[in-house]
Amino acid sequence: MTTHTMTSLRLSQKSDFNPTTIPLPSSKSESNRALVIDALTEGENKITNLAEARDTQTMIRLLSSNPAVFDVLDAGTTMRFLTAFATVTNQKKVMTGTARMCERPIGVLVNALREIGADIHYLNAEGYPPLAIHGLPAQKSNKVKIRGDVSSQYISAMAMIAPLLPQGLEIELEGKVGSRTYIEMTLELMAQFGINYTWEENKIKIAPQAYQPTAFAVESDWSGASYWFSLLACADSGALFLEGLKENSLQGDSAIVEIMSHLGIKSTFENGGVLLKKQAVTGLKNWDFTHCPDLAQTVAVTCAILGQNAIFTGVESLKIKETDRIFALQKELAKFNAELKEIEPEVYQVIPSVTMPNQVQIHTYDDHRMAMAFMPLLTKTEVIIEDPDVVNKSYPSFWKHCNLAGIQTENLAEL
Numbered sequence: 001m002t003t004h005t006m007t008s009l010r011l012s013q014k015s016d017f018n019p020t021t022i023p024l025p026s027s028k029s030e031s032n033r034a035l036v037i038d039a040l041t042e043g044e045n046k047i048t049n050l051a052e053a054r055d056t057q058t059m060i061r062l063l064s065s066n067p068a069v070f071d072v073l074d075a076g077t078t079m080r081f082l083t084a085f086a087t088v089t090n091q092k093k094v095m096t097g098t099a100r101m102c103e104r105p106i107g108v109l110v111n112a113l114r115e116i117g118a119d120i121h122y123l124n125a126e127g128y129p130p131l132a133i134h135g136l137p138a139q140k141s142n143k144v145k146i147r148g149d150v151s152s153q154y155i156s157a158m159a160m161i162a163p164l165l166p167q168g169l170e171i172e173l174e175g176k177v178g179s180r181t182y183i184e185m186t187l188e189l190m191a192q193f194g195i196n197y198t199w200e201e202n203k204i205k206i207a208p209q210a211y212q213p214t215a216f217a218v219e220s221d222w223s224g225a226s227y228w229f230s231l232l233a234c235a236d237s238g239a240l241f242l243e244g245l246k247e248n249s250l251q252g253d254s255a256i257v258e259i260m261s262h263l264g265i266k267s268t269f270e271n272g273g274v275l276l277k278k279q280a281v282t283g284l285k286n287w288d289f290t291h292c293p294d295l296a297q298t299v300a301v302t303c304a305i306l307g308q309n310a311i312f313t314g315v316e317s318l319k320i321k322e323t324d325r326i327f328a329l330q331k332e333l334a335k336f337n338a339e340l341k342e343i344e345p346e347v348y349q350v351i352p353s354v355t356m357p358n359q360v361q362i363h364t365y366d367d368h369r370m371a372m373a374f375m376p377l378l379t380k381t382e383v384i385i386e387d388p389d390v391v392n393k394s395y396p397s398f399w400k401h402c403n404l405a406g407i408q409t410e411n412l413a414e415l
C-alpha cells in the first residue's frame, strides 16, 4: 500500500499587528505578458522584477528550453498565451497541463486562431487541452470575432501576437466582456513596447509592426496584496506597509483599495508602496467582480468575518478557474457558519458567521487563492490550511511573509 503524505500548516490566532513591511511578490500577469512580448521582440529588452510565481517560472522555463511539449502545469495565462505564441512563431508543439487545466476551456481561442489560418487539433476532448499545434501556414483572415464572457486571456493572447501577423488583426469583442482590466493591461504593456493600437467600442485594431526593445520593471502583485488588506481589515489593530505598489497600476485588482475602504482600511500611497491603517467600517453593500474576479475570494472571506451581508455579482468565471471557486468558497465558509448563498441566478449574498469554532481546517482544492483568502481567519480562531504549498502558483513566499507579520506557523504532517 502506498501512503500519501499531505502536509498542513497551523496558523495560530493573532489579532494585533505591529507596523510591518510586507515585500510582496511581483505580478505574474504582468510578468507573463512581458515574457511573451520579449520572446516576440527582435533585439534585447531589459525586463526586471519578474515574478517568483510558479506560473511565471514555468513560462521562463518553457520559452528558454523550448521542448516539443509545452506542459504549463496549472497556469492559465501560460496555456493561453503560449498557444497563440507557438502558432504565430510557426512551431510544432503539444500544449498540455494538469488534469484541471485539461478541464479549463480553450475552444474560443482555438477557433480564433483557426479563423486566421492556424493548424491546431484537439488531442482529447473538443474545446479543451491537450492540443497539437502545427503553426500558421498562411494568414487567412485579418479579422476575428471573440466572445468576451469566458476568459479575457484568449483576447490578450490574440492581441499580443497581432503585430507579428503579416496582415495585422482586428479583434471584435462579442457580448459581455469580463476581466476587461486584463485586456487593458495587455494593450498598455504592448504600447510600452512600442505598439500602436486602437480600441473603439468593441473593436481592437492592431497593424503589422515590430515590438521595440524596452526597459520594463514588473510591479508588485495587487492580487497578492489583497490578502494583507483583508488581514488588517479583520484584525483588531495594527498597520501594514505593502511595498512596490503604484497608485496608477496596470492591474485591475488595485480595486481592492476602494473595496477595502468600505471594510475599514485606509490606504495611503507613499515611499513606493501603500500604507494600510484601520478606519471605521462603513459597510460593503454590493460589488461587481466582473473585472476583478481574483478578488472575490478575498472579499467573501473578509465580509463573512466582518459581519457584512454583501451582494456579489460578476462571479460567473469563478467556476472555470483553478477549481470551481464558488463551490469551494461555499464549502469552506460553512466550516465557520458563514454562507455564500445564490439568491438569484449568478447573484450571491454573503451570510456572515455568527459563531466561530475554536479551530477551522481549510481544504484548498489545488487553488492558491483558497489558501491565501482564508488566512485572515486567524484573527478570530486557530486555522489549519491543508496543502499550504498550493500558494506557489502565484506567491511562493506567502507563509514567510506571514511570519514577518508575526504570525506563527507550524507544519503538520498527516498520513
Ligand SMILES: O=C(O)C1=C[C@@H](OP(=O)(O)O)[C@@H](O)[C@H](O)C1
Residues within 6 Å of the ligand: 028, 029, 030, 077, 150, 151, 152, 153, 156, 178, 179, 182, 293, 294, 317
Ligand atoms: O490575463 C491575466 O493575467 C488573468 C486574467 C484573469 O482571467 P480571466 O480572463 O479568465 O477572467 C484572471 O482571473 C487571471 O488570474 C489572470
Ligand SMILES: C=C(OP(=O)(O)O)C(=O)O
Residues within 6 Å of the ligand: 074, 075, 076, 077, 078, 294, 321, 322, 369, 394
Ligand atoms: C485564475 C488565475 O490564474 P490563471 O487563470 O492564469 O490560471 C488566478 O491566478 O487566480
